[in-house]
Amino acid sequence: MSVVQISGLKKYFDAVHAVDGVDLSIQQGEFLVILGPSGCGKTTLMRMIAGLEKPTAGSIHIDGADVTELPPRKRGVSMVFQSYALYPHMNVYNNIAFPLKAQRREKKFDKATMRSKVENIARLLEIDELLDRRPRQLSGGQRQRVAIARAMVTQPAVLLLDEPLSNLDAKLRANARDELKDFQRSSNITAVFVTHDQIEAMGLGDRIVVMEKGKIQQIGTPQRIYDDPANEFVATFLGSPSMNILRAKGHRFGFRPEHFLPKTLQDNPENSVSFHYFVKRVEYLGSDRLVYGYVGGHENELTLAKVPSNIRVSLDIDSEYEFAVHYDDIKYFDEASGERVEAQVAGAAWR
Ligand SMILES: Nc1ncnc2c1ncn2[C@@H]1O[C@H](COP(=O)(O)OP(=O)(O)O)[C@@H](O)[C@H]1O
Ligand SMILES: [Mg+2]
Numbered sequence: 537m538s539v540v541q542i543s544g545l546k547k548y549f550d551a552v553h554a555v556d557g558v559d560l561s562i563q564q565g566e567f568l569v570i571l572g573p574s575g576c577g578k579t580t581l582m583r584m585i586a587g588l589e590k591p592t593a594g595s596i597h598i599d600g601a602d603v604t605e606l607p608p609r610k611r612g613v614s615m616v617f618q619s620y621a622l623y624p625h626m627n628v629y630n631n632i633a634f635p636l637k638a639q640r641r642e643k644k645f646d647k648a649t650m651r652s653k654v655e656n657i658a659r660l661l662e663i664d665e666l667l668d669r670r671p672r673q674l675s676g677g678q679r680q681r682v683a684i685a686r687a688m689v690t691q692p693a694v695l696l697l698d699e700p701l702s703n704l705d706a707k708l709r710a711n712a713r714d715e716l717k718d719f720q721r722s723s724n725i726t727a728v729f730v731t732h733d734q735i736e737a738m739g740l741g742d743r744i745v746v747m748e749k750g751k752i753q754q755i756g757t758p759q760r761i762y763d764d765p766a767n768e769f770v771a772t773f774l775g776s777p778s779m780n781i782l783r784a785k786g787h788r789f790g791f792r793p794e795h796f797l798p799k800t801l802q803d804n805p806e807n808s809v810s811f812h813y814f815v816k817r818v819e820y821l822g823s824d825r826l827v828y829g830y831v832g833g834h835e836n837e838l839t840l841a842k843v844p845s846n847i848r849v850s851l852d853i854d855s856e857y858e859f860a861v862h863y864d865d866i867k868y869f870d871e872a873s874g875e876r877v878e879a880q881v882a883g884a885a886w887r
Contacts, residue, residue: 539564539693539726540585545594547580547750554580556750558594562694562728567720569741570730573773577750578730582696585728586615599693609638614692618699620683622671629654629667632685639690657685661719677708681715688725695720697729701736713739734774738762746770768874771867777826779867780839787882788869793826793842795865798849799858809866813841813859815851827851831859 540562547555555577562568570578583589585596587608595604603611614635622631632654640650658664661681671679680700687695701709701716717740720727731737737744738758746753746761746769754766765771771790772778779790802808812832819826827841841859843851851857868882869875 538562539599540728541597542585543595543597545581545584545596546592547577547584547589548592553750555584555591558750558752560745560752560755562726564726565724567717567727567729567740567742568745569737569743570728570745570747571734571737571741571773572732572747572753574732576747578732578747579698581747582615582698582728582730585694586613586696587611588615612693613696614687614690614694615696615698616683616687616700618702620680620700622679622682622686624671627668627670628658628663628674628682631671631682632658632667632689635686635690653689654685657689660723661685661688675708676704677712677715680704680712684716684719688723692725694726694728697727699730699732702731702733709736716740734776738774746773748773765867766876768869768876771869771876777840777842780837781869782831782834782837782839785883787871787877787884788874789882789884790867790869791861791865793840795861796839796841796859797843797861799860801843801847801849802860802862804862805860807864808860808862810858810860813839813857815853815855815857817853818851820845825851 538561542558542560545555545558558581570581572578580589584591587603587606591604595602597603598611598613623634633650636650636653639645655664658667661684663678663681663685666674666678671682674682683700701712704712713736729740741758743755744758744761745755748769754761754770761770762774765774768781768788772781775792777793779792780796781788781790799805799810813829815827815829817828823845825843825845827843828838830837830839843849868877868879868884870877
């Protein structure tokens with residue numbers, strides 16, 4: 537069942553088309569990641585779902601009801617922001633209880649019920665030992681969990697998370713990512729998570745929505761987006777280092793550095809394309825060697841290879857080698873639009 541149904545959604549700030557015609561349905565219990573570069577419209581899209589921004593056009597339905605004109609509190613949606621500001625003068629308990637207090641004033645439930653709601657969510661996020669502390673007495677990861685608890689305590693149908701991990705350092709971030717995923721699975725909440733970080737997106741998302749310039753470029757599982765990109769933008773945005781792109785007559789083609797290997801190492805060399813590869817520089821990254829060079833006929837296009845370090849093949853600077861890529865690992869793009877095209881359409885000579 538789709539919890540959130542977004543149709544033809546637009547937000548224009550004068551000449552800036554922040555969100556430019558988004559159609560999206562979000563399923564019950566799914567972890568949906570919205571991935572795109574800074575400025576592509578991610579926050580604006582989330583703010584419209586939350587009801588904090590009025591759309592220029594389009595509609596939003598939640599659980600079947602049209603909420604496009606409803607205020608935030610009537611939508612059953614909670615949002616955690618990048619700067620998840622907790623109230624510094626309140627302890628953790630009161631920070632989490634804060635959204636319930638408005639409902640308390642409307643006499644929806646008594647004080648004991650409120651306490652049990654706070655304690656239940658705190659237990660779920662494993663911060664129930666911290667309820668008496670002030671925010672400054674917490675680590676970054678603990679604060680982040682308090683912010684999520686505060687967003688969850690009203691039992692929203694949908695939890696919106698706008699780059700909630702970006703203030704954490706790298707190691708804590710990996711941990712927080714794990715915890716968030718576990719928590720989402722066990723609570724079965726529908727989560728929409730925004731990030732510009734492809735690793736985070738690949739690790740968390742049941743599906744990823746790739747956005748650029750206010751428009752959706754592709755929606756799919758992490759594997760689908762990575763292996764079968766819809767266009768050159770998606771192909772080069774995911775992957776580090778990014779896909780090699782080379783110009784050819786009437787099209788461009790690309791292959792990922794990890795698919796570009798010495799021909800002797802390809803397990804299926806008869807189904808691959810060979811290139812003369814001129815090695816200019818090699819970086820040792822521990823588990824891999826990152827090779828910089830170019831292929832014959834493409835002297836001005838830097839081409840990278842990522843060769844696992846445990847493969848004992850020598851790669852010397854200023855030397856030429858025969859490298860190869862599987863047919864299936866070569867992607868073709870229309871010269872004008874950048875859309876994916878089949879090899880035959882591109883007129884690739886080697887097939
Ligand atoms: N309140 C606003 N007024 C004018 N322009 C805005 C406003 N909010 C966002 N924008 C513009 O809309 C575009 C998308 O912004 P945003 O949704 O914050 O992107 P992201 O979250 O992907 O970085 C940007 O060009 C940004 O400058
Ligand atoms: Mg943003």
